[in-house]
Amino acid sequence: MKAITYDTYGPPDVLKSVELEKPTPADNEVLVKIQATSVTTGDYRARSLDMPAGFGLIGRLVFGVFGPRHKVLGTEFAGEIVAIGKAVKQFNIGDAIFAYPGAALGGYAQYAVLAEDKAIARKPANLTSQEAVALSFGGATALNFLRDKAGIKPGDKVLINGASGGVGTAAVQLAKHFGAEVTGVCSTTNLDLVRSIGADIVVDYTSEDFSRNGQSYDIILDTTGTLSYAGAEKSLKTNGRFLMVAGSLGQMLKMIFARKKDGKKGIAGYAPELAEELRFLAHLAETGAYRPVIDRCYPMDKIVEAHAYVDTGRKRGNVVIAVD
Ligand SMILES: NC(=O)c1ccc[n+]([C@@H]2O[C@H](COP(=O)([O-])OP(=O)(O)OC[C@H]3O[C@@H](n4cnc5c(N)ncnc54)[C@H](OP(=O)(O)O)[C@@H]3O)[C@@H](O)[C@H]2O)c1
Incomplete structure (x- = not known):
């Protein structure tokens, strides 16, 4: 499968397009065919290791001391479940979902696996994957x-x-x-x-x-x-x-x-990645009370430009990446 990886912290051009093996879901995991991901300030921090003053060491502990621990960025993604492990109970093949792995990353790829008890929720029917990805x-x-x-x-x-x-x-x-x-x-x-x-x-x-x-x-x-x-x-x-x-x-x-x-x-503090919060946001989106603001959408092969835009610090709402 196609994926965007990085081996060292730095500017947008550390991101490279590569071929990786398609993952196989474990018993408690779902396999998602990703349609959309995004460039969040979380991706920016994980890529650049530009952390708020005083958080440099914590950034390295979270993202990897000597280099990136998770080589595929992408704090959030949306897509379709195409395979499930034999113990999965909450989701089925064909479900349209959006997910928020957060610091575990993984959205810059054609496929990702995620345990079913992580932050995953069904996509609101009135949003496209490119809109739903920006809910999280x-x-x-x-x-x-x-x-x-x-x-x-x-x-x-x-x-x-x-x-x-x-x-x-x-x-x-x-x-x-x-x-x-x-x-x-x-x-x-x-x-x-x-x-x-x-x-x-x-x-x-x-x-x-x-x-x-x-x-x-x-x-x-x-x-x-x-x-x-x-x-x-x-x-x-x-x-x-x-x-x-x-x-x-x-x-x-x-x-x-x-x-x-x-x-x-x-x-102050960290906002955790919780399935309940995604379900709450999906419900609000369905009722029309909440709609993610999309600034720009880039294709996956323009990921370096997308990151360079987010690096300006001037994005309006969300920057989405069309994977499929
Ligand atoms: N604690 C947590 O768990 C947690 C979770 C997520 C994010 N964060 C952090 O939250 C921060 C914001 O994230 P984000 O994704 O919302 O970033 P963002 O999309 O880049 O938005 C930052 C906004 O700040 C505005 N801005 C810049 N200088 C300003 C000023 N002097 N006064 C008022 N507004 C100003 C910019 O708008 P204008 O162009 O209009 O100035 C920009 O839209 C990041 O530092 C991120 O790391 C923390």
């Missing part, structure tokens, strides 16, 4: 932070900093779904996009500093690493939560040890 990375991260870590509730005032990216576009839509009033912060060119996915208020960070507008929020979610707890805290209501999706180790430690007043909290 941003969606599961935003859902985990907003619902599971922060306990978002109807009527909350929520600010999303970095509202136009993969996590941000999911967070805006999910916060709206949970009944929040949403402010999205992004650059000038993305104001219309962020408004179009449901933000009640948009703030252009190139001309306005939200922390000086006199507003306060129940939840501030930052996907950019540009906010500190000390800076965000002034814009939090009593019992407000600052969600640091991205940030350096120093920012996180300062947040943990900062004196907290008025019940305010700072929350």
Whole structure:
């Protein structure tokens, strides 16, 4: 089968097209014929090992100390199950699915195997594989932070900093779904996009500093690493939560040890890959409450260009790769 692999960390051109043996599913695994994968910031970090300051060692431990441990990138993929192991109970041959292996990677190939109890869910019927593949990375991260870590509730005032990216576009839509009033912060060119996915208020960070507008929020979610707890805290209501999706180790430690007043909290951490979250996102997509934003779609043989585009840090929502 065709696959994209890399042997050393570095710029996009470390990615090479190769022929690999098609995998065979173990008893508890499904074999997926992949139709679409994507270039997430997770793929960017696994390829480049460009980690937030202070996380270099953790990055090597996760992705491989002397070189990439998993040579096929791809944090998420969508496709059709074409074979199952004899102990598989939840899926059948012919099921259209999307999956989120996360740091285990594996989507940049024509086939992948995955244990049935990993993060796999049936593809919503109203989405193509190229749309469904983009449900996972941003969606599961935003859902985990907003619902599971922060306990978002109807009527909350929520600010999303970095509202136009993969996590941000999911967070805006999910916060709206949970009944929040949403402010999205992004650059000038993305104001219309962020408004179009449901933000009640948009703030252009190139001309306005939200922390000086006199507003306060129940939840501030930052996907950019540009906010500190000390800076965000002034814009939090009593019992407000600052969600640091991205940030350096120093920012996180300062947040943990900062004196907290008025019940305010700072929350960082990893958003795990969970099948339940994928099923929740698929259900929302089916009802029309959530639709992944697709910026560009590249064919698999343009993977180097796709990575170079994501390296700019300016993608809008998601960058998809058509495998089939
Ligand atoms: N904790 C976890 O488990 C977890 C999980 C997933 C991702 N992450 C991390 O979350 C971060 C975001 O991921 P992503 O996939 O959403 O990235 P992304 O798609 O590249 O989006 C980042 C966004 O940041 C915006 N931005 C850049 N500078 C900004 C500024 N000064 N103020 C406001 N917005 C700014 C950009 O929008 P404009 O072009 O409009 O500026 C861009 O859309 C990454 O660092 C990733 O590693 C963490």
